[in-house]
Amino acid sequence: MKSVVAVLGVLLFAAVTSAHVLELEPDSFDDIVNGDRFVFVKFYAPWCGHCKSMAPAYEEVGDAFSHISDVVIAKVDADKHRELGSRFGVSGFPTLKYFPKGATEPEAYSGGRGAEDLVQFINEKSGFRGRIKKQPSDVVVLDESNFDQIVMDENKDVLVEFYAPWCGHCKSLAPTYEKVGNDFKNEDDIVIAKMDADKYRGIPSRYDVTGFPTLKWFPKSNKDGEDYSSGRSEKDFVEFINEKTGAKRLPGGALADDAGLISVLDELAKAFADEGERESVLAKAEAEAAKHDSKYASYYVKVMKKIADKGNDFPATEIDRLERILAAGNVKADKLDSFYIRRNILKQF
Template identity: 45%
Template sequence: MRFVSATFSALSLLSLALASKVVDLDSKNFENIIGGSKPALVEFFAPWCGHCKNLAPTYEQLADAFPSDKVVIAKTDADGVGKELGNRFGVTGFPTLKWFPAGSLEPQDYSGGRDLDSLASFVSRESGVKSNIKPPPPPAAVELDYSNFNDIALNDSKDVLVAFTAPWCGHCKNLKPAYESVARAFASEPSVVVAQMNADDEANRPIASQYGVQSFPTIKFFPKGGKEPVAYSSGRTEEQFIEFLNENCGTYRTAGGSLSAKAGKVLTLDKLASNFFTADLPSRSDIVAETKKSLAELGSSVSTSASYYLKAMERIMDKGESWLTKEQARIAGLLQSPALAPTKIDELKIKANILSSFAEKKVEEIADAASDIAGEKMEDVKAFISMMEAQGAKATDRIKEEL
């Protein structure tokens, strides 16, 4: 079994080697490949070098990113078969990368980053050949710099969370996935901005210094209304960021960006809605009038969506209680559509939340009825509830068929 496993591993490594587009060079084939009609990037490496081993997978990707008939991506063991080449080109450390223009054996040193994007950008710039690497999607977090910081972070009408970062910072790189998720979750909130700034950029350092940034990442919250920024000291998971923003911005987002069950609900109107659904017809007219009065008194302190409480009451008065169940089923169906715009999803979710307020007291009455019928026998209570749930499910299925 060990022999089979070892053989499989060896074959896997061999297949990878055969599939490699990185050209192996030595003193015998060097001038047959380099200095011809194609430009070349050459890595001078040593098999024992840890940095060389770390670069190897990225270098393979780089070779795959360019057509081999236009650009050469090559390497030579400068501590082995390519030692003469290493001495010839003054290689004193590993890995050393050198760029050979087409038709030339006089290289220029490569001193850029060793990530795929940096390497590919260099090769494209020097050769004029585009790579097949797809550009990363634009960041969800708003990019701040010295030119737009005051306009965005100090905007009186917006709550702004700013991550002061540095490109080389490992903690910043670890933060990025969760922070980007938070930015996407709040993309539909017009008064909330999730932003980040390269605070190690020379042009941005004065701003970072102004706000006491001494390490990376430093995260600060800039409240609307021109209030002083506060340091963010909570956890760095998506959920923890969202919890902080909801508490400080009055929002109701959840991980992933959807609205919570509390979004759009108003306690005063919730009570009126619950009372409305269990009231008799004459009393319902009084509750409608009271709802209109409450909406007028609340005014701008609640969103325009609060008027849906009144609209729902009027529809139930006009079309009967069956309208509520049908409307809930219709909205639930629409929310399953993948083509809805985020703003439309928010609108429907708020309507669904408001409609749930109408049945809350009805549910309480059913529970009370179950308790009265069954007395102290919990088994009977459970049986009664199960029966009511089954009847509710049948009614919902029937409504869906009618729709």
């Protein structure tokens, strides 16, 4: 009974801390690796670069078998728990071993370290069918048939990652790059793209791609391509693209507090506070709004009319309503920008 409780405790803790990959420690290892199930274990060290590169793929493997109770995907910090690592002959990182059902002694794994390689191997050895969950991506995949059509479009600013599937640094960058694609997905004239430069070698050679990943920026004004040499965090990418394009994105994809604002209408919004000048200010705002292409220019006028009709508390009340809707997280992606910009405009009153 104690053993069952211990196992349940480990499973509950691991589910909270690392998705569907169990973090095993010396006092829990034998409760999990007891022959009852097929167990695949990664022995790693937190400082190991190869371990870090492999981590996203290993999480995918955990997800692939999350619905199969007889297969456990686990990991052990063998730098912290060296005795446990030495017990199984671990001398480098990452070391991968699997314990077939019915066995408590491991067998070495020496195959590929991509998610698909690992899942295929575990399927063959365990007899179960784990499947990698394909996540929707906002990063455009380029090949020889669409590169010029997308990248050379003078109406688009395009960031391209030239990568190789086997490249550890590319694998490490991949989750961040996916976030950047998501951050700019609502920008019609900004494209975040990638190309397998190992498979399609002709096009990368045009741009002197000799290592991976190589990042090139193709602005509307220069389709010869410019080297991207800024940092590789999500924040670094977002700041670079904002600076180059005038976009107003934040990491995570939300719009900044000054997104959608029109300075001349901002001044008129503030002037509208003088009730004696409202008729004149409204007329000026209508004239200015008519000059602008932005569909949100007319929203300044709409707010002025709402204030005149419903009172001075309208902006604060409407901001509160919009922020409650945003906080609930139920707004469709293509509607989010409208909510953020309307909130920004309301704050000018």
